[in-house]
Amino acid sequence: MIPDTETVRARWARVQHHLRADGVDAMVVVKPQNTFYLSGYTPMIYSHPVLVVLPAEGEPVFILHALRAHSSRTVSRISDIRPYGRWAKEIGPDHWWQVLAGVMAERGLGDARIGIEGEFLPVNYQRRLELTLPGAVFSDTGQALMRARYVKDAAELESLRVACEIADAGMDAALEAVAARRSEVEVSSAAMRTMQEVWSSLHPDRLAMDFGNLEGGVFNALWAYSLVGDRVPMNSAPPTSRRPVDGEIQWTVIWTAIDGMHAENERSVAVGPLPAERQRAFEALLAIRAEVQPVLRPGLTCAEVYEAARESYVRHGYGDYLPGRIGHGLGLGPHEQPSLGPNDDLVLEPGMTLTFEPNLRIPSFGGLQHSDSLVITEDGHELLTHTRRDLIQV
Amino acid sequence: MIPDTETVRARWARVQHHLRADGVDAMVVVKPQNTFYLSGYTPMIYSHPVLVVLPAEGEPVFILHALRAHSSRTVSRISDIRPYGRWAKEIGPDHWWQVLAGVMAERGLGDARIGIEGEFLPVNYQRRLELTLPGAVFSDTGQALMRARYVKDAAELESLRVACEIADAGMDAALEAVAARRSEVEVSSAAMRTMQEVWSSLHPDRLAMDFGNLEGGVFNALWAYSLVGDRVPMNSAPPTSRRPVDGEIQWTVIWTAIDGMHAENERSVAVGPLPAERQRAFEALLAIRAEVQPVLRPGLTCAEVYEAARESYVRHGYGDYLPGRIGHGLGLGPHEQPSLGPNDDLVLEPGMTLTFEPNLRIPSFGGLQHSDSLVITEDGHELLTHTRRDLIQV
Known part of the structure; x- marks a missing residue:
């Protein structure tokens, strides 16, 4: 559009x-x-x-x-x-x-x-x-x-909402595939097929597109990958035939781009009951998210938001696992400014669009990360992705 | 892989x-x-x-x-x-x-x-x-x-063969959707979903990936778009809800990238019986393809191949519609050298991979183009895409 x-x-x-x-x-x-x-x-x-x-x-x-x-x-x-x-x-x-x-x-x-x-x-x-x-x-x-x-106009926000809707549908399909103990590739592909269906049947007049470089183009922006257990700390890696076993955590990343606007939806899922260390980490991450999320509001700098996160990580005993940032701008690029990190003095303003994605990467078992897309509003923020955000266990 | x-x-x-x-x-x-x-x-x-x-x-x-x-x-x-x-x-x-x-x-x-x-x-x-x-x-x-x-190694050729196999499957799905008079978006999405299925079920150990730029990545390389009638001369444009009517030509473009290696499969399809001018152009394009294809062999320069095409276009009365090139290299980029155009003195060698895609873009009704992926061999070439290449009518 x-x-x-x-x-x-x-x-x-x-x-x-x-x-x-x-x-x-x-x-x-x-x-x-x-x-x-x-x-x-x-x-x-x-x-x-x-x-x-x-x-x-x-x-x-x-x-x-x-x-x-x-x-x-x-x-x-x-x-x-x-x-x-x-x-x-x-x-x-x-x-x-x-x-x-x-x-x-x-x-x-x-x-x-x-x-x-x-x-x-x-x-x-x-x-x-x-x-x-x-x-x-x-x-x-x-x-x-x-x-x-930085500040998105109404047309961009409309595109982003559609991108998020499609990402949510993709995540639903991914969660179902994880519940069925499918492989990384199968989970990824199930999400992508569902997103194709939702785009082509509900939003055919929107562009499903990404941007290429000066040599050629790349366009199909309804994209997902999934990593299991000890593969999660690779962060971004091509999915494989690896399947989860009970007690592992599977992490699925969905990126959509509609009319060029990027959305992100990521979920970590416990496959069966988790061993104690993992259970504790998952609960801590959810607590950190709950504590930091209210700070996402206009008037604060990115560095202030990050400082709130730092304090929360330390309070929950995970100060050693503080990531370099806990979110980033979304726009026509998948990773834009502002960056919710320690060195960004940019003041959040209504209309800025961001991910919120505190994580824990723990080498002994992998990693945990939910990521949501959001827009800063006059008095706080609105989450634009809607997949459940609790301790998902399948 | x-x-x-x-x-x-x-x-x-x-x-x-x-x-x-x-x-x-x-x-x-x-x-x-x-x-x-x-x-x-x-x-x-x-x-x-x-x-x-x-x-x-x-x-x-x-x-x-x-x-x-x-x-x-x-x-x-x-x-x-x-x-x-x-x-x-x-x-x-x-x-x-x-x-x-x-x-x-x-x-x-x-x-x-x-x-x-x-x-x-x-x-x-x-x-x-x-x-x-x-x-x-x-x-x-x-x-x-x-x-x-320029000259691909065995690993690259193996990846390209898989990319072509997936592209062929995508084209089969696209042709079926065109036969059902689906819209540009529906044809595109049907092809992409089928390619996701083939990749995830038959080739999960292969990377379905493209390359991004310095800002972010783009990865989902199982990509298709389809254009109908007067939209074909746009060459590359986002697909829309436009459906074909009888007598039009629908053109579908499939690009896959497996382990980074790009394949291309494009087909023009007559939707119902064609009016005389279109029928004549389609037959001429097929005749041009038949005449030029044998020239794709080692030892000739790209410019010599192009000259053979020029002569053939003129012979069939379409000299005014000679495109700037009739094929291009395939590799880790979707458009690489060599270019089958007038100014390329590169000599074709076994192991080079190319598209073969003479076209006719005729403003009064749209355009016609089949594109195949191929590899130059010791004594000629081998086509790596296998969709039927005749006057496809559905």
């Missing part, structure tokens, strides 16, 4: 505000998440560079391959589309940088201060920018753009 | 051969596909940089976050693993560049000629490399590494 023009124009204004604060005259945006944010258009496959030129004042320009000219014209909220390359009867200059040079000259930005995405833009692209605009001065304004994306 | 140590060591030797030819002393490899190729290990989520230092002679070193130390030790074919950051009791220097500085000093590579991936490495990483190794000289050796990956 493509956000309306008004929504996208408000995004331009937010980013432009931060660009002016950073003292640049324009930003050349290449990262797929960001060009999607500013245009509402994704080619899905990023085999040919897609660029948005966003001046600090005025309308942006979209530069993309002739191959994408037709589809972008039907969808993009940026109306000034300039193709490069050839595709059937659509013929532009051979290269994106030739189009860029023309746009910058036309806008009087040839010798301007230009922002780029330093954490993303490949070296060769930067060299090409420098050759194309020899009088320009470049600086990294990736953070300026990211700051504009 | 992780390739054995011998296979991975042969990959090092191939890349090192090209690095020496390019005149560098070592390469710092960051692109996920490439670090996977050289190690057999993927963390799936690339939230923290993963680096391989491959000297032009000798053993490589793996640099990754402490969070991945445990899982990489159980899987990686590079045995020299140096973690940075902290994760439970695993504690390294804070940053990857501190570890890198130590490794380079130890190997006498502090002032060396260093290769980087210019098309991938972000500007800020390159700045960090320059600060860390002020005496080093950097050059782009991304192509050297890519050249080493």
